Amino acid sequence: MAKSRKGSVDRRGFLKGAAAGVAGLASNISNLRAQQTPTAGAQQGAGTAATPPLPTPAQLARETGAARPPDIPPRTVVRPGSDLVVDALKSVGIQFVMANPGSSFEGLQESIVNYGKNDIELITALHEESAVAAAHGYAKAEGKPMVALLHGTIGIQHAAMAIYNAYCDSVPILMIAGLDFDGPVAAHNATDMAALVRGYTKWDDQPRSLDQAITSIQRAYQIATTPPTAPVMVTLTGDIQKEETAGRNISIPQYRPPQLLAADYLATKRIAKALVDAQNPRINVGRMRTARGVQLAIELVELLGAQTGSSASGGPMSFPMSHRMRGSGVNGVPVDFTLGLETGAGGQGGTRGEAGAPGAGALISATIQGPALMAMNFNVGNRGVGVSTPNSVVIEADAESSLPGIIEEVKTLLPADKRRLIADRARRNEEAHSEQRAQEWAQAVEAARRGWNSSPVSLGRLHAELWPLIKNEDVCVSGPALFSGGHAPRLFNMDKPYSYLGGQGGGGMGYGAPATVGAGLAAKKAGGRIVINIQTDGDLNYAPGVLWTMAHHKLPVLTIMHNNRGWHQEVMFLQFMAGVRNRGTDRMHIGTTLKDPDIDYAKLAEAYGMYSEGPITDPNDLAAAYKRALDIVKRGEPALVDVVTQPR
């Protein structure tokens, strides 16, 4: 009989031997039972080798854990430091941690899945880049961070591009990196771990004690979510994760988010007065920080009956596309004051403040814009917040935090006799909206009509066949639309803060598929929401393992392949290059296409455990395939439909 090893605690606090011993013992006991049958006994008497005796009850009890040898305490570490790290994560409201496993954070991972199991879900990543990009998508859908847990050095190196994308997109992510000097591979250590990605990480810290680590987690969360929002990293040593804290009095401070910088009192009054005094005010709404900011913008717009600009076709946390005040107002009626809310740098809020000659000190425009994200070595679109002029003010502050004050002040200033004027203005803006929306829609349909019956399938048709099936659902479109002809934000109503999550941020491919995982997590938690991911093939192939993550965690995601069998953007670049050099474009498929062999995405999805259909080449087959796949998604599981498409 193979003896189970006596339990022991190795370098990393793991009780060795016991588990393997119990499993081995069970099979050995059944072998022994078989040998102890009368026949076996007769054979034994006939001179075969002596059968070892059955284990005694005491031996059995010890081997199966009912009684332990006296030298092994029931638990070696009673309250590991990483349990308190989990408490710190809970204190800031973290619900998801995504990781590809690595020994440098084994302490924390064990705490998350055992100690934190009722509050924090561990999501399995097949690539660290996917973990960070998923957190990127999640933050855009939810307006708050989740955790990407990264293995020391190598995991961070894998994650680097996704961190860069998130930084350029000013998206908050809480990254935790493991650092274990006693770990199995010395090469996974670094003296300064975060140096690998510091050029595009807003803040990082390497706490030297558990107390510091708890403070650091809360501080990291605060810095990530304070404008300019961005990814941050806390490096956690193995020692901190594994230390025994039993008997020590460590408590987690209650996390209180700071009040964010809002427009000051005088600016608030000045803006409110300008809004109330204006005959025809305009409010341009860019990307707000959270859904609450969008709600506040809607409140202000409705209070004033103001015509409103929206960046909904550009990304998340935008003013609803089909809101009755959205549009450029009635033709020929000049705008006399424009307020821009997070409209981007350069005072875009003032673009239509061109009316008449204002009196001295009268405002024609104001822009409230969060501070720009700095980067020393990278061009991350750091454009500054713009410059004020006497009649046009640019305020560096959080628009979401500024709105309650402006709304209150507008309510106080609004004279009763102005309410009729506002109702009248709102009615005219609403009529203008209906007309303009109908025009936009007609143009979108016209664009979608091109190549309607073609095979491979046109991108217009790929989208147009889908919209009737999802228009009454609660939908989040997760992937960037630009590479797929830009049809989604034209044909679909983007009316919720999470309706469309926009582009990659830094232009790094391999973003759309994993960002969809984050959108899927948010949708699953919300319940009843489905995620639509129009997925380009080049993007998916950077890290297709996300399909398994979607299947394993049962995310309500419909992936529709925009399978043009290549990196078409690069085909076009190369064609241009050859054209300029007058050498012909017949060899531009070399190094830019994914043909010969074709990739079968339905099979790929199936291999990862996902319902799939395709490849579809006849556009008449789309609707039925979509319906079948949507039935699966509405049941709470992902599905993929592979559509072979025109290039763009």
Ligand SMILES: Cc1ncc(C[n+]2csc(CCOP(=O)(O)OP(=O)(O)O)c2C)c(N)n1
């Ligand atoms: C990580 C990364 N590698 C390479 C590129 C260069 N690049 C820009 S667009 C593109 C093609 C993308 O192909 P796909 O996602 O299939 O979209 P398509 O252009 O075919 O519509 C590539 C490779 C990039 N932006 N990011």
